[in-house]
Amino acid sequence: MNTRIIDGEIITSRLDDMRVYEGVRTRRVMAFLIDYVIIAILLIPFAVIVFLLGIITLGLGWMLFSILGPAVALAYVWNTLGGPNQATVGMRMMSIRLERLDGQPTDGMLAIVHSVLFWAGNVVLTPFILLATLFLERKRTLHDLLLGTVITRSDR
Numbered sequence: 001m002n003t004r005i006i007d008g009e010i011i012t013s014r015l016d017d018m019r020v021y022e023g024v025r026t027r028r029v030m031a032f033l034i035d036y037v038i039i040a041i042l043l044i045p046f047a048v049i050v051f052l053l054g055i056i057t058l059g060l061g062w063m064l065f066s067i068l069g070p071a072v073a074l075a076y077v078w079n080t081l082g083g084p085n086q087a088t089v090g091m092r093m094m095s096i097r098l099e100r101l102d103g104q105p106t107d108g109m110l111a112i113v114h115s116v117l118f119w120a121g122n123v124v125l126t127p128f129i130l131l132a133t134l135f136l137e138r139k140r141t142l143h144d145l146l147l148g149t150v151i152t153r154s155d156r
């Protein structure tokens with residue numbers, strides 16, 4: 001067992017230390033805003049490519065505009081949140097990361113499912129999805145609870 005004593009508290013693992021959850025809720029919201037500004041910027045070159053493809057295909061390529069936003073967002077999440085840092089660019093700027101409770105690294109598919117469940121939860125529960133962080137342990141949201149994940153501070 002990997003136990004250590006910090007400030008008189010016996011800590012069995014990093015996820016048991018409550019200090020890694022301080023300020024996570026606010027940082028998570030800020031990271032979301034940063035990430036979607038980045039995704040909006042990434043949409044510009046892809047929109048130009050789809051526009052040109054639509055001209056070449058006499059308008060058929062323009063149907064790709066309907067899936068362009070979700071496709072760019074999911075590719076972004078797969079490569080960042082599912083990567084070795086286990087955090088999107090916004091999350092790294094806010095010093096938070098996604099961790100699994102079983103200690104395994106986060107992969108691309110888990111990152112995609114995490115993102116899709118977040119958006120599905122927002123469709124059903126609107127912004128009230130963040131209220132779960134006030135009541136659940138470790139400031140987890142419902143999709144964190146379903147997937148066995150938690151957002152922690154990477155600087156602690």
